[in-house]
Each structure stands twice: as C-alpha cells, then as structure tokens.
Amino acid sequence: MSVTSVDKDFENRTLTMTCDFPVSVERTWELWADPRQLERWWGPPTYPATVEKHELTPGGDVTYFMTGPEGDRHHGWWRITAVEGPTSLEFLDGFGEEPGEAGGMPTVTMRVEISGHGDGARMVLRSTFESAEAMEKMVEMGMDEGMTAALGQIDDLLDA
Amino acid sequence: MVVDNVPNEDEHVNRLFHALSDATRRDILHRSAEGGLSVSRLAEDYPMSFAAVQKHVAVLERAGLVSKERRGREQLVRTEPDAVRRARAALDRIEDLWRGRVDRMSLILDEELGA
Numbered sequence: 001m002s003v004t005s006v007d008k009d010f011e012n013r014t015l016t017m018t019c020d021f022p023v024s025v026e027r028t029w030e031l032w033a034d035p036r037q038l039e040r041w042w043g044p045p046t047y048p049a050t051v052e053k054h055e056l057t058p059g060g061d062v063t064y065f066m067t068g069p070e071g072d073r074h075h076g077w078w079r080i081t082a083v084e085g086p087t088s089l090e091f092l093d094g095f096g097e098e099p100g101e102a103g104g105m106p107t108v109t110m111r112v113e114i115s116g117h118g119d120g121a122r123m124v125l126r127s128t129f130e131s132a133e134a135m136e137k138m139v140e141m142g143m144d145e146g147m148t149a150a151l152g153q154i155d156d157l158l159d160a
Numbered sequence: 161m162v163v164d165n166v167p168n169e170d171e172h173v174n175r176l177f178h179a180l181s182d183a184t185r186r187d188i189l190h191r192s193a194e195g196g197l198s199v200s201r202l203a204e205d206y207p208m209s210f211a212a213v214q215k216h217v218a219v220l221e222r223a224g225l226v227s228k229e230r231r232g233r234e235q236l237v238r239t240e241p242d243a244v245r246r247a248r249a250a251l252d253r254i255e256d257l258w259r260g261r262v263d264r265m266s267l268i269l270d271e272e273l274g275a
Contacts, residue, residue: 002262002263002266003262006255015254017262021265021266021269022269022273023269023272027269028269031268040268041264042261125262
C-alpha cells in the first residue's frame with residue numbers, strides 16, 4: 001500500500017495524504033511532469049484523461065479533458081502557481097475549459113512535495129478547498145471510483 | 161457528473177464542517193450517540209463552564225448533528241446519525257479520489273519494476 005497516512009483537517013479544509021514509492025524522487029516527479037504518464041493516473045479507468053496543454057512553469061496551464069463511458073467530455077485545468085522540479089509543484093485545480101475561470105465550480109489548491117525517503121521517495125499531497133462549499137461540490141460532482149465501497153468504511157474522525 | 165444543488169445546502173455544509181472541527185464537540189457527539197444525555201450531565205465531564213458546554217451543543221444543533229429534547233426540567237441531547245454519516249461520506253469520497261490516483265501511480269511504477 002503506497003498511502004502511508006491521511007489527515008483530514010476540518011478547520012483548514014485540508015486533506016493531506018502521504019505516500020511512499022520504491023523509486024527515486026526524479027522518477028516520481030515524472031508522473032506529474034510527463035503528460036503521457038499523467039494521463040494514465042489522473043482520471044479513473046471509466047473517465048480517462050487526455051492532456052491538451054502541459055506547461056509546468058509559474059503562471060502556466062495544464063488543460064485536459066476526461067472522456068466518459070458515453071463519449072461525454074469533461075474539461076479541467078491546472079493553473080501553476082509554483083514549481084520546483086523534481087521536488088515541488090503547486091497549482092490551482094479547477095473544472096471547465098477556461099484555465100483560471102472557476103465559473104461557480106469548486107477549485108482546490110494542490111501542493112505536491114516529493115522528497116527522498118529511505119531507498120525510495122515520499123510524496124505528500126495537500127488539497128486545500130477554498131470553502132466547505134467547494135468541498136461538498138467536489139463530492140457532488142461524482143468522480144465515481146469505487147466510492148460506494150468507501151462509504152461503508154468509517155474513518156477515525158469521531159475517534160480523534 | 162451532475163451538480164445537484166439543494167438550496168441552503170452550502171450554508172449547511174459550512175456549519176457542518178465548523179461543528180466537527182472541535183475535539184470537545186466531537187466528544188459530545190460520541191457520548192450523545194448512546195442515547196440522550198442532559199447538558200448538565202455532559203458538562204460534568206469537561207473542564208469548562210456549563211455555559212461553554214451549552215454553546216458547543218448549540219453549534220452542533222445548528223449543524224443538524226444533534227437535537228435537543230425537553231424532558232421535564234432537563235434538555236436531553238441526542239446525536240442525529242444521518243448528519244454525521246453525511247459529513248463522513250463527504251470526506252471519505254474526497255479521500256477516495258486521491259487514493260485511486262495514488263493506486264494508479266503505483267501501478268505505473270510497479271509495471272516498470274516488473275512487480
């Protein structure tokens with residue numbers, strides 16, 4: 001299991017996930033920096049992603065669309081706010097065709113940090129939702145990947 | 161991908177997350193799940209004033225996480241299981257989205273390593 005810890009911070013609307021991979025920092029970075037690799041993991045198998053633009057520079061954009069089972073297309077974008085390959089990347093993650101235009105849709109600030117850990121790499125993903133409303137909208141929009149299964153699992157929220 | 165917007169839903173969700181962000185309130189939720197406890201009974205177990213505990217209960221009540229029921233001179237606090245389940249589901253689903261992505265990253269790396 002690559003995910004080693006998950007932290008949910010209600011106050012700051014932040015989900016932090018720590019993952020360990022048995023490969024180098026540089027190799028882990030390629031998952032983000034190479035658009036063809038990004039396409040293989042960004043969308044669920046039922047909604048594969050096609051990356052159209054991929055500018056990993058501050059102020060640059062990544063644009064993509066995901067294709068659904070009925071050929072339906074769902075566009076999304078990243079607006080890069082900071083990048084320091086191969087160790088960190090920060091971007092605004094939104095929906096729609098126009099980068100930077102949220103259009104009432106939820107946006108999330110994503111921070112990715114990759115560092116050496118033992119013989120491999122540790123990747124820390126931090127998703128910060130602009131508002132509790134954005135969090136909920138994200139959920140309502142689906143992204144159905146085995147979510148029903150997750151509903152049965154009780155997290156440790158109330159045990160904290 | 162259908163955005164299913166229920167009126168007042170956004171405000172409700174804000175209150176929900178605020179209510180769950182405090183350890184005392186989470187503890188009150190736990191204890192009230194067993195059955196109705198009065199505010200004064202709850203207050204005995206926290207190093208704070210009765211009024212402070214009453215405020216925590218009010219925050220939980222506004223978020224729809226507990227309800228209060230008058231029993232004689234006492235107010236019994238009861239956890240509303242649906243609201244709690246809904247908040248959990250929201251966070252579980254967000255977590256699941258990223259778990260799925262990380263799993264797919266692992267698969268890509270595993271293939272290369274010949275695992």
